Amino acid sequence: MLKKFPFLAFCWVGFALIVACGLLLLYLTYPRLVSIGGWAVFAPLAIIGIQAAVLGVGLALLTATSLSGVDFLYVYGRRSVTVRMLFPVALFLAKLIRYDRMKLMASFVEVNNSLTVARSARIKGERILVLLPHCLQIDICQRKVTGDLTNCLRCGKCPVGEFIEMGEKHDLKIEVVNGGTLARRRVAMWKPQGIIAVACERDLTLGILDVIPIPVYGVISDRPHGPCINTNVDMKMVDEAINFFKKNR
Numbered sequence: 028m029l030k031k032f033p034f035l036a037f038c039w040v041g042f043a044l045i046v047a048c049g050l051l052l053l054y055l056t057y058p059r060l061v062s063i064g065g066w067a068v069f070a071p072l073a074i075i076g077i078q079a080a081v082l083g084v085g086l087a088l089l090t091a092t093s094l095s096g097v098d099f100l101y102v103y104g105r106r107s108v109t110v111r112m113l114f115p116v117a118l119f120l121a122k123l124i125r126y127d128r129m130k131l132m133a134s135f136v137e138v139n140n141s142l143t144v145a146r147s148a149r150i151k152g153e154r155i156l157v158l159l160p161h162c163l164q165i166d167i168c169q170r171k172v173t174g175d176l177t178n179c180l181r182c183g184k185c186p187v188g189e190f191i192e193m194g195e196k197h198d199l200k201i202e203v204v205n206g207g208t209l210a211r212r213r214v215a216m217w218k219p220q221g222i223i224a225v226a227c228e229r230d231l232t233l234g235i236l237d238v239i240p241i242p243v244y245g246v247i248s249d250r251p252h253g254p255c256i257n258t259n260v261d262m263k264m265v266d267e268a269i270n271f272f273k274k275n276r
């Protein structure tokens with residue numbers, strides 16, 4: 028629950044600021060608008076009102092769904108608009124007060140996962156794609172696993188072999204990708220009903236925003252040797268994600 032708080036809090040503050048800026052602009056231009064005519068006041072007021080309603084209702088339902096686990100977004104379906112509009116604002120505000128971006132992104136992933144779990148009744152788990160970052164492969168391994176996992180010898184020196192076995196056991200499509208472009212290509216190619224994505228906070232966040240409305244269960248990678256080299260992942264969290272999608276088959 029606490030992990031979700033930073034992202035939701037920044038979104039609410041961002042929403043309040045957007046509405047306040049709109050109203051301030053209207054207030055400052057009011058005398059000129061009145062001189063033009065009544066419609067000149069009404070039109071921007073209506074635009075601000077509609078935007079505030081769409082964003083406000085979306086954010087309220089998103090917050091309620093994330094915190095309660097009940098799929099309130101089912102009746103709305105504007106999650107993509109709400110998240111896409113408010114996420115950059117939340118990032119900007121975090122930068123302004125020097126709040127750790129990684130923590131904000133980790134919080135976003137947590138909120139996203141709770142939304143994915145809440146909408147389980149609407150998810151079909153038959154075609155599940157598991158996207159793995161290239162940095163999970165140990166740097167001394169010369170086998171080229173991006174694009175062709177059959178090159179992996181499953182030697183046990185890195186988690187890639189374990190993922191391949193997991194994929195065979197649970198009938199999941201496993202792909203190792205070396206960036207967002209290849210990840211997007213794989214998603215377009217496989218048209219998955221759900222995605223389990225392992226990556227750092229930044230790549231996960233961008234990936235989740237990229238593939239909305241496909242449900243994504245994100246697992247943040249561990250970086251014991253620093254970013255982008257010999258990374259690891261908590262297999263218990265991966266198991267949780269697999270079990271979630273398997274339930275919906």
Ligand code: SF4
Nearest residue numbers: 168179180182185188
């Ligand atoms: S499991 Fe072994 S062969 Fe496969 S990618 Fe990792 S190190 Fe290379």
